[in-house]
Amino acid sequence: MRKIILTPSEHNKYDVIKAVVNNRKSIRRASVELGLCERSIRRLRLQYLSQGKLAFQHGNHRLHTQLKFNKDVKNKIVNLYLTKYNGFNIKHFSEFLNNEEQLNISYSSVLKILTARHVVSPKTQRKTKRRIRKELETKQYQRLLSKREEATYQAVQDVEAVKAHPSRPRKKYFGELVQMDASQEIWFGAHKSFLHLAIDDRTGQIIGAYFDEQETLKGYYQVLSQILESYGTPVEILTDRRTIFDYKRKAHPNTTSDTLTNFGYACSTLGTKLSTTSIPQAKGRVERVFETLQSRLINEMFLKNIQNIEDANTFLINNFIPKFNQQFGLPIKSTMDVFSGQMKSKDIEMALITMEERTVDRGHCISFENKTWSLNNQDHQVMLPHKTKVEVVKTFLNNYYVTFDDRILRMMEVLPVEPVSKEIDYQPSKPRIVKQIPKLTHPWRRDNRKRFEHNHQLAFAIMNG
Structure with missing residues (x-):
């Protein structure tokens, strides 16, 4: 019975x-x-x-619902998570199951299937880790643990303490505060690289990002150029206290002339306030976004088999950031935009500059970036005296100038050897460009002529009744 x-x-x-x-x-x-x-x-x-x-007993007892996943589907989900999508958090994994694997399944169902198999996520909470550890301890005492469960048991042994970050309200307007920072990680390939990032404090959206081999002024200039071109000039930028942004001599810590770096000069030119802090929690918005990117961006670029910086920057700008802002960022239309007007590329080039002092040598040239440069005004070289101090200006698009006594001179590279000999090498003559005037029988000229004659005849008929 x-x-x-x-x-x-x-x-x-x-x-x-x-x-x-x-x-x-x-x-x-x-x-x-x-x-x-x-x-x-x-x-x-x-x-x-x-x-x-x-x-x-209820009438539906022992009846199988059509919405229940069979054992093969559950095994497929677990195997995908442990192999192809290893390292994904469960929320991110459920999104790829729906979009890439064509499995129509909710986040709660995926969580339930993985939890029943004692599969833990990198983002598993401490409470869940303790519960799984107790369940596995019971099975370990009975010697019923599988190899996968043994690995899970070792992973949940150490429970990290909660990192406390004090909360603060968001800024009121979009563009009122932009947080900038860089994070070193193995984002793609086998070597570490730096991701430069800019986050709007009001909406939490990524408004600028750039990969580079090191944390440099070039990387932050690339991020700032994206902001200026797409949104405009922000009111304030908050960064960490690095010499790229803030520099003070130890002997004269109160000297204001020492604190204006190249990035600070660019912000001063744009009318943007530059603030620095040595406390990571003060710019917790961008720190929290880095934690999310280390969980999502690394895994997605691994699936795309991205191995170099060029492909990484292309994927970051064109694919990842629009999807990220749509999913996690607050809508821009929900608040007032206080960015100033968007800037053209020519204006951005002249705003984001690098300035360094150089001394004129005996050959009336200067050395910069391991190259020798002559100073030119229009079409002839300017002969400045030996040991004259000049200011080299490198624009964002790598054009070089020199400022001296309110004069701006163009820099031209002096090659060690002439590429072409004017006396010996053959110089092909430039073809003479002859301006061609289309004939009256040309199609577009013929149509214009017929249209003119038709209008002339029509006007003549109207005037003569």
């Missing part, structure tokens, strides 16, 4: 009706205890007499 299993509520109803049948309780008393009318109590009593305990 098949064993009948009841839920606690069904078992309570069975005990009460059984007492009524055995005359240990009245129908009115059973009606009060179960919250049913007396007619329902009499109906249940008749069902008990005809079917016994089976009358109290």
